[in-house]
Amino acid sequence: MTKPRSRRGGGRPTIADVARKAGVGAITVSRALREPDRVSQDLRRQIQAAVDELGYVPDPNARALASARADVFGVLVPSLTNNVFAEVVRGIYDSLSDGPFRVQLGNTHYSGLEEERLLQVFAPQRPAALIVAGIDQTPTSRKLLESAGCPVVQVMETGPDPVDMLVGFSHFDGGRTATEHLIKAGYRRIGFIGARMDPRSQRRLAGYRAAMERAGLFDPRLITTTPLLSSVTLGRELLRDALAKMPALDGVFCNNDDIALGVLFECHSAALDVPKTIGIVGFNDLEMMQAAFPPLTSIRTPRYEIGRRSVAMALAAIAGRRPEQRVVDLGFELKPRESTER
Amino acid sequence: MTKPRSRRGGGRPTIADVARKAGVGAITVSRALREPDRVSQDLRRQIQAAVDELGYVPDPNARALASARADVFGVLVPSLTNNVFAEVVRGIYDSLSDGPFRVQLGNTHYSGLEEERLLQVFAPQRPAALIVAGIDQTPTSRKLLESAGCPVVQVMETGPDPVDMLVGFSHFDGGRTATEHLIKAGYRRIGFIGARMDPRSQRRLAGYRAAMERAGLFDPRLITTTPLLSSVTLGRELLRDALAKMPALDGVFCNNDDIALGVLFECHSAALDVPKTIGIVGFNDLEMMQAAFPPLTSIRTPRYEIGRRSVAMALAAIAGRRPEQRVVDLGFELKPRESTER
DNA sequence: TGATAAAATGGTAGCGCTACCATGACGATG
DNA sequence: CATCGTCATGGTAGCGCTACCATTTTATCA
Secondary structure: OOOOOOOHHHHOOOOHHHHHOOOOOOOHHHHHHHHHHHHOOOHHHHHHHHHHHHOOOOOOHHHHHHHOOOOOOEEEEEEOOOOHHHHHHHHHHHHOOOOOEEEEEEEEEOOOOHHHHHHHHHHHOOOOOOOOOOOOOOHHHHHHHHHOOEEEEEEEEOOOOOOOOEEEEEEHHHHHHHHHHHHOOOOOEEEEEEEOOHHHHHHHHHHHHHHHHHOOOOHHEEEEEOOOOOOOHHHHHHHHHHHHHHHHHHOOEOOHHHOOOOOOHHHOOOOOOOOOOOOEEOOOOHHHHHOOOOOOOOEEHHHHHHHHHHHHHHHHHHOOOOOOOOOOEEEEEEEEOOHHOO | OOOOOOOOHOOOOOHHHHHHHOOOHHHHHHHHHHHHHOHHHHHHHHHHHEEEEEEEEOOHHHHHHOOOOOOOEEEOOOOOOOHHHHHHHHHHHHHHHHOOOEEEEEEOOOOHHHHHHHHHHHHHHOOEEEEEEOOHHHHHHHHHHHHOOOEEEEEEEEOOOOOOOOOOEEHHHHHHHHHHHHHHHOOEEEEEEOOOOOHHHHHHHHHHHHHHOOOOOOOOOHHHEEEOOOOOHHHHHHHHHHHOOOOOOOOOEEEHHHHHHHHHHHHHHHOOOOOOOOEOOOOOOOOEEEEEEEEEEEOOOOOOOOOOOHHHHHHHHHOOOOOOOOOOEOEEEEEOOOOOHO
């Protein structure tokens, strides 16, 4: 004589309850929910009615255990507060909120080791897909990604050798485009100002350098960076440093928009005319850039779209329709504004 | 004759493998991992050695299924990109990254219905705790929270009647303090400018109104709001609207810092002197406020700390040490700066 | 020293679901 | 009309873990 049933679980209806009520086998209920095409229309309707009546919700844990596959997207980003990644994450969430998938978010704090640690936690959970920021994983991380047994999408950048799929744009080209814009606008002694030089920032700097060298304008003293985290305050300080080194500076390409905003404020504070005395270009084109006074030129990056597209590609791969194009370059757009209208 | 073993799971070691290697029962391994105190030191060491050697990682799904309790914190916020909530979320992640708990993040998009939907998804997963923003849940949501069977922490606000626990500060007091500061500084025709008037914004407005009425300065035409989402651009537009209605405006309390920044830029653009002609106060004290030119007065709110504290309280409750103080007021701090130095 | 409590350990039986295989019904085929 | 393949459905046996209880060992006390 076995116990009547249920000690745990609090009495939520199970698939067996639905099956009983619909007069079918449990496995048929399971199929009706996951692969409706493989169940006759009659039964499908009956089962749906039972599900609705009982308020049945499948237990994702039991499902994951039985199928050795969790309906989870693992997402790794270097920061939760940086608006750039917040937008990517928002795109991911918006794309996933309808379906059966959950999101498991990890914050790597710009640390390769932390990324490894998180992958070691994520991978054994057999996620449905992994989305990671950047292409500069450590060898260990890369191995973990390759052996994860699920679609992997690296985001934010393009690059030659994706683990699996890749969605982003070229930071090098972005940096070069921004710098060329300043050159075309007539600026000559154009500085680069950047904080926390992560790999993407490095590539933007490389693009800056390429453009400057091509124009015969490069001078290493034009570069001012710091390992500190980006902030508006830091933008002010870095412009002061840059001007101290190079008083004749007449333009700056800022590694991101926070820095650019700080540079703008410092110009106001020092009564330097923007754009006459100094031209300013930012990177990412956060909303504030167009509202600044004067409006600030920036490179608009498709952050939200990167989130959406990465999910779309992962979903396609999960459905067995692996996209032909495994590397997607979403590009960027120069937004010229008053801050560079000499 | 049963099949040898393992079709699924990819051959990861299980608790049974560890038990075999350590020469103990599986349940003892389970205990050694979860309640080390209940296992003798000898066995604990043996088991730890086996775990290390095999690289065993417990399967969270199996654990959740067997114990009817997932090691998951459900977190509901109205926005992922709003820096204010991003900081709260960061605090939560930072507090949880060491332990066994995962975070399940939900974006309600400032919608009560969406919040209900998400709770309906979260609650059946039997999370270890739920953290939700705000105290204005729908009756359905409130019922879901009350019957969730886990610690619940409402965050961002204080209030009289928490579902369970509460960490935040008084937005009414914040609005009043900001407004009183302007009054004390000598401003008289002080406007309120706000976008997306969620419940917390409403309370800040109420605080503004209380201060203005007390000083005999209130006039409904001083209030300018819109249901649109906050942005810097919107701050500029709203100040224009406010000045059109009320050209003699000599100060503004902005519902948040983005709006305040827009107001500042609009003042620059219209050549209105800040702080002489117009005083500006923001809300939240994002980093940029101190770096603006002139630096902007704001109300600093303990966002990160709210995230940390909410986790601490939930963890205490999970451990059976429910905090005596179920409502924690973390306060706020007025940061007076040049934008209100008349 | 024997009785008793307490601590340490293990066995069994699921948790709710799905992979795998079996079965039966049905139409197509020669 | 027997044979075969296909489709719809169901039964069984776990997935890896822990709750519950049983059992053994060890401390505690009169």
